[in-house]
Amino acid sequence: MSxxxxxxxxxxxxCGLANLTLPSIGQSLRLLHCTQPVSAxxxxxxxxxxxxxxxxxxxxxxxxxxxxxxxxxKTPHMxxxxxxxxxxxxxxxxxxxxxxxxxxxxxxxxxxxIAMTGGMVKHKHFEVLRMxxxxxxxxxxxxxxYRIDPPxxxxxxxxxxxxxxxxxxxxxxxxxxxxxxxxxxxxxxxxMWEEARPWLQTIxxxxxxxxxxxxxxxxxxxxxxxxxxxKTNKNPISFEWLVRNNMLNCQQHLSEYDRRWFxxxxxxxxxxxxxxxxxxxxxxxxxx
Numbered sequence: 001m002s003x004x005x006x007x008x009x010x011x012x013x014x015c016g017l018a019n020l021t022l023p024s025i026g027q028s029l030r031l032l033h034c035t036q037p038v039s040a041x042x043x044x045x046x047x048x049x050x051x052x053x054x055x056x057x058x059x060x061x062x063x064x065x066x067x068x069x070x071x072x073x074k075t076p077h078m079x080x081x082x083x084x085x086x087x088x089x090x091x092x093x094x095x096x097x098x099x100x101x102x103x104x105x106x107x108x109x110x111x112x113x114i115a116m117t118g119g120m121v122k123h124k125h126f127e128v129l130r131m132x133x134x135x136x137x138x139x140x141x142x143x144x145x146y147r148i149d150p151p152x153x154x155x156x157x158x159x160x161x162x163x164x165x166x167x168x169x170x171x172x173x174x175x176x177x178x179x180x181x182x183x184x185x186x187x188x189x190x191x192m193w194e195e196a197r198p199w200l201q202t203i204x205x206x207x208x209x210x211x212x213x214x215x216x217x218x219x220x221x222x223x224x225x226x227x228x229x230x231k232t233n234k235n236p237i238s239f240e241w242l243v244r245n246n247m248l249n250c251q252q253h254l255s256e257y258d259r260r261w262f263x264x265x266x267x268x269x270x271x272x273x274x275x276x277x278x279x280x281x282x283x284x285x286x287x288x
Contacts (some may be wrong), residue, residue, distance in 0.1 A: 059108050059143075059188035067143035069130040069185070072150040074123045075174060088156050088168055095153075095177035096120065098261045099275070103147055104181045108188035109216045111196050112147070115182045116275045118265060119209030120175040123151050129185060132203040136196070142189030148182065151175050180265040180275045184211060210274065225279045239263045239272075 079086040096118035106112050133144045151174035158169040178184070184207070187196055193215050200213035214222075240262040242250060251259060257266050264272045271277070 057190045058110060060190060062140060062189070063143055063145070067137055067139050067189075068134045069144050069146060071130065072123065072126050074151070076150070076152055086154060086171055088171060089154055092153070092177070094257065096179060097257055097266050098179055099265050100179040100181040103183050106183060106186055106214075106216050106219060107147075108145075108186045110186065110188045111191070111193060111200060111213070111215045112186040113184040113200060113204045113207075113211050113213055114219075114275070115178050115180060115184060115207075116210040116212055117268075117273060118177070118179050119207070120153075120155070120177055121148060121151070121184070121208070122155070122173055122175045125207060126151070128206050129203060132199065132206070133185065133187065136199050137187065137189070137191075142187065142191040144185060144187045146185050148176050148178060148184055153177060178209070222276045222279050226276055229278050 073080070075086070098118075100115075104114075129146075136142075137144050153175050154171045155173050155175050156169040157172035158166070159172075187200070197213060204211040204213050243254065243259060243262055263270065265275075267273060274280075
């Protein structure tokens, strides 16, 4: 028993060469040589032993209000009192045409969802965003915020099974028009992109228009690549060049939107209808 104890003690304490003689058998036992104790050995967890520290999180301070997305009313508050009847409006499709020039950057400099084309966000889509994001943001760790206004534009409808005519229909719901490149919502806090990307892409696919989940680095690379492709283009003749120079008096036959946005984000069945279409090589429905 003492021989076993001395043998194990020598192995664990890291002694040098030692010879123990068994009195009964007359044989010598040569122990292993350990340079340091077994408990002090550096275990190799990863091929790269010197791992880089993780990136520091941004926006670690929570906003003063709720960390989840707020609940928006179906009808604007100014029409809920009933003192004045809500006015009806035209469709105003120009509000969804063109490219967003103001709310097109991430304020939190972390993650968000950006619209690739124009469309209308109704109350049911706000609920999809709220319930989808609310399951993953955690109090005192992460939060989310809207970058679009609550539903304010009235949308009229005649309903099913109604005869034609009878004047303009009644207000069916309210919506928020969105242009291409508009930031829909943002997510910030102690959250990594690998964690937020799967459920942000799932939520973006449920919107009535094409949207994409991006982070600040992706947004910067998209813009740099788009500028590089436009500068290295060897064909000087483009739709914008033709309109600006009024070739063959084309401005007389073009619409106001073509002269303003040069065919981009205007027509659903033509090229250059999606944001960063040159970079992503996204397909579009058309002949070419």
